[in-house]
Amino acid sequence: MSGPEIIPFDWQRIWLGDAPPLFMLEIVFRTAVIFLWLLLLLRMTGKRGLTQLSALELVIVIALGSAAGDPLFYPEVPLLHAMLALALVVAFQRILTRLVVRSERVETFVEGVPVELVRDGVFDLSALHRSNLSRDDLFERLRVEGVAQLGEIRRAYFEQDGNLTIFRHSGDVPPGLAVVPPWDLEPPSVLDPDLPQQGLVACLDCGRVERVGGLLPGCACGGTSGWTAATTDPLAGPEGPARFADSA
Known part of the structure; x- marks a missing residue:
């Protein structure tokens, strides 16, 4: 009708x-x-x-x-x-x-529980998945809090209300994976796995920092994105403070 x-x-x-x-x-x-x-x-x-x-x-x-x-x-x-x-x-x-x-x-049923996302500069891929966050989402939230590289972070928790709580190192900041500039604007340089490397490198999948003196190893997280140089100050220019971690 x-x-x-x-x-x-x-x-x-x-x-x-x-x-x-x-x-x-x-x-x-x-x-x-x-x-x-x-x-x-x-x-x-x-x-x-x-x-x-x-x-x-x-x-x-x-x-x-x-x-x-x-x-x-x-x-x-x-x-x-x-x-x-x-x-x-x-x-x-x-x-x-x-x-x-x-x-x-x-x-717990109604509000959920906090999730630890970062521990000592390494972020937990499974925790990101459980929190429905991507790596880019995490990096964006860290940049809002003034974090330049993951080595600055002792712990980072994704709270029940959706906020990110960050605990930083109080003394000397160890090197880590750079989160600035945003990777969409300036992707990090990937180290050639076929060439020997010296110094501290950071996993592009989880942020883990390793000291290498030869060919690059596989990361414990099982990632396949490779490694980049660990940095203490990603925004330092070529003439400024040491951009990459000391290789000594």
Whole structure:
């Protein structure tokens, strides 16, 4: 069964639809009611910023947005039904929040656990995979934190809220795999595996640093991307401080 014929550029349909003009006043009323009700409910959910939303809070935001949207302008959606749905969403949030506080198992299920991504300048490929991060994603986050090369990092953790926590060396910084400039702009130079090499080299797959005095070995991570010179300061110019690690 076909619906009514649609007339293109029917300004009455485009601007007002089938509702009478007075329905616009009802939309004002509906919007005011839902807005105030939602504001009251959100006051009960806590004050965490949008950049710190956990998985639970993100679900709450999506559910609240979905439940609050339709009654604003759909005349067939009663306000009380929408208000009940919003209240139930907030009630579920409060119940889950209490369970998270009281039970470590529930907290782990709802919010997950931190993941160690970098240890002593070497990043864990399996941990990146579990965190749904690529190597480029990790390097981008490290650059935002001012990290120039992986040797600067003692530990890096991917937290439950999606932030990256970094613990740096407090003294002399060992050399490591450069993360600047971004590899998309300036790829690192790959050492020729058929030529003898001297000094410290970094694995392009995991960042592991090895001292070599001959042909390049295979890396313990099993990567196939090869090796590049380990560096203490990737941004140092040719005339500046030693760009690559001391080969002595």
